[in-house]
Amino acid sequence: MSAPAAGEKMESQSQMVARLRATFRSGVTVPEEFRRTQLTGLMSMIKDNEDQITDALHRDLAKPKFEAVLSEIEIVLNELYHSISNLARWMQPEYVSKSLATKLDDCFIRREPLGVVLIIGPWNYPLQLLILPLISAIAAGNCVVIKPSEVSGATEGLVAELIPKYLSQDCYTVACGGAEETKALLENRFDRIFYTGSQAVARSVVQAASVHLTPVTLELGGKCPCLIYGRINITAAARRLVWAKYFNAGQSCVAPDYLLCTKAIRDALVPALREVLEEFYGKEPKESPDVSRIVSDRHWTRLMELLKKTAGTVVVGGEANREDKYIAPTVVVDLQEDDALMGQEIFGPILPILTVETLEEGIDFINRKEKPLALYVFSDESSVVKTVMENTSSGGFCSNDAIIHMTLPSLPFGGVGMSGWGSYHGRWGFEEFSHRRACMLRGWALERLNGLRYPPYSSEKLKWLRWTTSPHSCSIM
Amino acid sequence: MERQVVQRAKEAFLSGRARGLEFRLQQLHALQSMITEKETEICTALKQDINRSQYDTPLLELIGIENEIKLAIEKIAEWTAPRPVEKNLLTISDEVYVQPEPLGVVLIIGAWNYPWALTLLPLIGAIAAGNAAVVKPSELSECSSLLLRALLPRYLDKDLYPVVMGGAAETQELLRLRFDHVFYTGSSAVGKLVMEAAARHLTPVTLELGGKSPCYIDKDCDIRVACRRITWGKFVNCGQTCIAPDYILCEPCIQSRVIECIRRTLLEFYGADPKCSADYSRIINQRHFTRIMSLMEGYTPVVGGQSDPSQCYIAPTVLKDVPPHSRLMQEEIFGPVLPIVTVSDMDDAINFINEREKPLALYIFCSNKKEAKRMIEETTSGGVTVNDVMMHYSLSSLPFGGVGQSGMGSYHGKHTFERLSHHRACMLRSLNMESVNLARYPPQDRVSWKTGRLCLLRTRMRQSCP
Numbered sequence: 019m020s021a022p023a024a025g026e027k028m029e030s031q032s033q034m035v036a037r038l039r040a041t042f043r044s045g046v047t048v049p050e051e052f053r054r055t056q057l058t059g060l061m062s063m064i065k066d067n068e069d070q071i072t073d074a075l076h077r078d079l080a081k082p083k084f085e086a087v088l089s090e091i092e093i094v095l096n097e098l099y100h101s102i103s104n105l106a107r108w109m110q111p112e113y114v115s116k117s118l119a120t121k122l123d124d125c126f127i128r129r130e131p132l133g134v135v136l137i138i139g140p141w142n143y144p145l146q147l148l149i150l151p152l153i154s155a156i157a158a159g160n161c162v163v164i165k166p167s168e169v170s171g172a173t174e175g176l177v178a179e180l181i182p183k184y185l186s187q188d189c190y191t192v193a194c195g196g197a198e199e200t201k202a203l204l205e206n207r208f209d210r211i212f213y214t215g216s217q218a219v220a221r222s223v224v225q226a227a228s229v230h231l232t233p234v235t236l237e238l239g240g241k242c243p244c245l246i247y248g249r250i251n252i253t254a255a256a257r258r259l260v261w262a263k264y265f266n267a268g269q270s271c272v273a274p275d276y277l278l279c280t281k282a283i284r285d286a287l288v289p290a291l292r293e294v295l296e297e298f299y300g301k302e303p304k305e306s307p308d309v310s311r312i313v314s315d316r317h318w319t320r321l322m323e324l325l326k327k328t329a330g331t332v333v334v335g336g337e338a339n340r341e342d343k344y345i346a347p348t349v350v351v352d353l354q355e356d357d358a359l360m361g362q363e364i365f366g367p368i369l370p371i372l373t374v375e376t377l378e379e380g381i382d383f384i385n386r387k388e389k390p391l392a393l394y395v396f397s398d399e400s401s402v403v404k405t406v407m408e409n410t411s412s413g414g415f416c417s418n419d420a421i422i423h424m425t426l427p428s429l430p431f432g433g434v435g436m437s438g439w440g441s442y443h444g445r446w447g448f449e450e451f452s453h454r455r456a457c458m459l460r461g462w463a464l465e466r467l468n469g470l471r472y473p474p475y476s477s478e479k480l481k482w483l484r485w486t487t488s489p490h491s492c493s494i495m
Numbered sequence: 496m497e498r499q500v501v502q503r504a505k506e507a508f509l510s511g512r513a514r515g516l517e518f519r520l521q522q523l524h525a526l527q528s529m530i531t532e533k534e535t536e537i538c539t540a541l542k543q544d545i546n547r548s549q550y551d552t553p554l555l556e557l558i559g560i561e562n563e564i565k566l567a568i569e570k571i572a573e574w575t576a577p578r579p580v581e582k583n584l585l586t587i588s589d590e591v592y593v594q595p596e597p598l599g600v601v602l603i604i605g606a607w608n609y610p611w612a613l614t615l616l617p618l619i620g621a622i623a624a625g626n627a628a629v630v631k632p633s634e635l636s637e638c639s640s641l642l643l644r645a646l647l648p649r650y651l652d653k654d655l656y657p658v659v660m661g662g663a664a665e666t667q668e669l670l671r672l673r674f675d676h677v678f679y680t681g682s683s684a685v686g687k688l689v690m691e692a693a694a695r696h697l698t699p700v701t702l703e704l705g706g707k708s709p710c711y712i713d714k715d716c717d718i719r720v721a722c723r724r725i726t727w728g729k730f731v732n733c734g735q736t737c738i739a740p741d742y743i744l745c746e747p748c749i750q751s752r753v754i755e756c757i758r759r760t761l762l763e764f765y766g767a768d769p770k771c772s773a774d775y776s777r778i779i780n781q782r783h784f785t786r787i788m789s790l791m792e793g794y795t796p797v798v799g800g801q802s803d804p805s806q807c808y809i810a811p812t813v814l815k816d817v818p819p820h821s822r823l824m825q826e827e828i829f830g831p832v833l834p835i836v837t838v839s840d841m842d843d844a845i846n847f848i849n850e851r852e853k854p855l856a857l858y859i860f861c862s863n864k865k866e867a868k869r870m871i872e873e874t875t876s877g878g879v880t881v882n883d884v885m886m887h888y889s890l891s892s893l894p895f896g897g898v899g900q901s902g903m904g905s906y907h908g909k910h911t912f913e914r915l916s917h918h919r920a921c922m923l924r925s926l927n928m929e930s931v932n933l934a935r936y937p938p939q940d941r942v943s944w945k946t947g948r949l950c951l952l953r954t955r956m957r958q959s960c961p
Contacts, residue, residue, distance in 0.1 A: 084939035114892035224694035233903040254926040298937040308937035414920035423922035428580035434917040439699040456878035456893035462717050473764040473774035475550030
């Protein structure tokens with residue numbers, strides 16, 4: 019519910035949606051200038067409140083300031099600059115190639131706003147994963163209901179406080195609440211729903227959307243495999259792996275979930291990981307300001323259960339503290355495919371390493387599981403990289419690094435299969451929140467040419483028609 | 496039974512044989528042969544299903560299919576190639592591109608009104624994108640479905656592209672199984688059920704639905720030509736076209752002229768008794784015949800109105816001064832009945848359209864280009880044709896699809912390929928140049944933190960340069 023002014027009745031969810039719809043109908047969000055002003059307002063919101071943002075993120079996730087700046091502030095500002103500078107171009111009608119029959123017509127694709135869209139954000143990057151889709155939704159000319167995650171409560175509160183101060187309250191509203199409120203919200207009709215989160219909840223989102231024939235974007239997760247094979251610079255690989263895995267205490271949808279490699283590589287890798295961990299976080303990671311915490315007791319318990327149930331051996335880390343929701347950067351080896359750690363997306367600072375003998379075995383292992391959001395391969399041999407890429411599928415793919423592929427706005431960010439539908443970032447986000455309307459403007463002339471299609475029919479007419487509608491006929495002109 | 500067919504298609508897909516470009520080209524050429532060699536049989540089947548004239552079938556379905564196959568054959572190498580994207584400073588020495596990939600097994604549920612186009616156009620895209628596809632034609636166009644089931648396995652890979660027959664029950668069974676994409680053409684009511692069923696497996700869907708496509712005639716346009724074009728679009732296939740102009744909006748002062756022009760055009764097209772014209776189709780079955788007839792209850796047509804249930808024949812019919820709240824204006828007509836609703840001016844027409852669900856198509860007849868553009872800007876719809884009807888469907892470079900209740904997703908030409916592919920973001924880095932990466936690693940003392948920030952700032956400034 020949006021915050022009421024003193025003495026005013028609290029607006030119900032359906033009233034809020036109706037209000038946004040009325041605003042949308044007025045056409046105010048359509049002009050480029052309006053969209054640009056709102057995006058600029060969003061930029062001021064981030065820049066003016068950086069300290070409050072990093073503070074809220076620290077309260078929610080013990081997020082180190084540097085991580086917050088990199089993965090929540092800078093990436094958002096980057097996307098804002100990118101959208102603001104490209105908006106005019108994205109909004110232009112796209113003229114398309116024509117056939118002979120349509121040679122004299124204006125044929126183009128118009129990008130139009132969808133209407134009132136709903137964005138449901140997750141708790142792990144509570145600002146980025148809420149604001150990045152918001153940027154695209156605003157750029158595309160929509161009104162937006164913004165639903166931050168209640169699990170990252172401090173950020174939720176800050177978003178609810180700041181958005182109305184910087185953006186038009188008639189067009190963009192923050193709706194707070196838990197599972198019950200979200201369920202009720204989903205009963206309303208939206209023109210698109212953008213959901214980031216788990217597969218289980220995604221199913222109920224789609225079911226609710228199907229009642230209204232609302233298109234959805236699903237940014238889900240899964241177990242992102244990381245295959246290490248062939249000739250490899252172990253130290254460099256270890257550094258990138260540790261960064262990607264333990265960033266945000268492993269609570270990233272694109273974190274490498276588990277490793278697959280030969281025994282020999284594993285034996286070289288484990289000491290390298292240990293060394294890099296010490297380089298990054300010191301001898302006592304618990305004391306390092308650069309180590310995050312688990313977001314909630316429930317998730318901390320879930321992860322500790324996995325550690326308890328695993329049949330593998332903890333070779334690095336394993337220490338934990340309930341009060342602090344702390345789990346040390348941990349590495350587990352000697353486990354099998356049916357291990358507890360392999361049954362669900364880990365979403366924590368625990369890295370299982372499973373061994374395979376051949377590249378084929380690694381690829382088959384990956385293909386036995388659902389298509390992941392990201393797939394990583396570390397190898398100095400380009401043939402290895404190519405083989406893995408061509409024999410697997412995933413939302414995104416990165417070789418010799420991880421996570422970094424999603425920081426480039428020119429690449430689409432999204433899943434496939436169980437890891438999601440649709441994509442966003444940069445122009446991809448603009449398209450995701452737009453309707454591509456096919457437009458053909460004809461003239462009054464050439465009615466005789468048109469006459470070829472009218473009854474009474476003849477085979478002569480048909481012959482001419484074949485020629486004029488062929489996609490190649492324009493090359494004759 | 497369906498389970499086995501789908502399982503076989505999955506296994507065939509996993510074997511990898513649908514991936515090679517040569518294979519996809521060979522299948523497309525085979526499909527082309529099927530259309531060319533069996534044109535007569537296809538036309539006959541449609542004559543039996545819906546009394547479609549032998550010219551209408553090539554015009555409305557086969558020419559379009561052939562053009563799409565030709566386009567796919569010509570462009571497939573270009574479409575499947577990796578697409579490099581703009582890089583920033585951090586990724587300047589990396590290979591960064593988007594790679595289109597097959598999704599897996601696509602389920603294509605066709606409709607009965609254009610049984611060949613509505614199953615084969617998605618199939619062409621599915622093949623071009625490297626997928627397997629289970630094709631489920633509509634049981635209502637029985638002869639066409641039986642023919643498709645007989646022909647497809649003779650020309651295409653039997654395991655990768657099976658045809659499954661059946662009605663609502665069999666379709667429900669199919670939808671319980673897991674696909675990688677479901678492509679459905681049909682009604683909004685069933686579209687909801689398809690999306691809901693697909694939700695169980697988190698399967699993405701394309702829904703090509705319908706609705707009431709409005710047709711606005713401005714008083715200052717060439718009414719005679721407008722009515723010729725509208726008459727063609729409305730009564731072809733006996734009005735059973737998802738993008739047929741469903742109803743007309745015009746000012747009262749031109750209503751009589753519109754009616755007169757339509758009457759004259761109908762005479763020219765189908766003669767004095769359309770029932771005797773070889774070029775006039777029939778309603779698909781009794782149920783739809785009864786449905787359309789009941790919509791007209793209580794109204795006296797100004798043109799047509801005759802019917803013959805034994806032949807499922809309904810004459811081309813026009814009704815004037817239809818009230819906006821009548822039953823005729825509540826549901827998609829999908830038949831040869833054309834209501835005219837009067838509005839006071841273009842703005843009134845715009846409000847009328849915007850008060851209703853987003854249609855699959857919008858038609859605007861107006862000589863003033865500026866005004867036509869204004870109407871486009873103040874409304875929305877799947878697609879729009881100005882000064883004609885349905886033609887935006889025929890240009891494959893335009894995406895064809897709905898919005899809101901009229902559907903989600905689009906296809907035709909390259910758009911089908913894109914819709915039935917996964918666009919995989921690929922970044923190929925090397926383990927060198929580690930110094931560039933150092934700024935992002937902990938521990939974050941003040942010095943390296945500032946450097947890291949600066950590095951990203953540089954990226955951003957570069958991107959904001961036009």
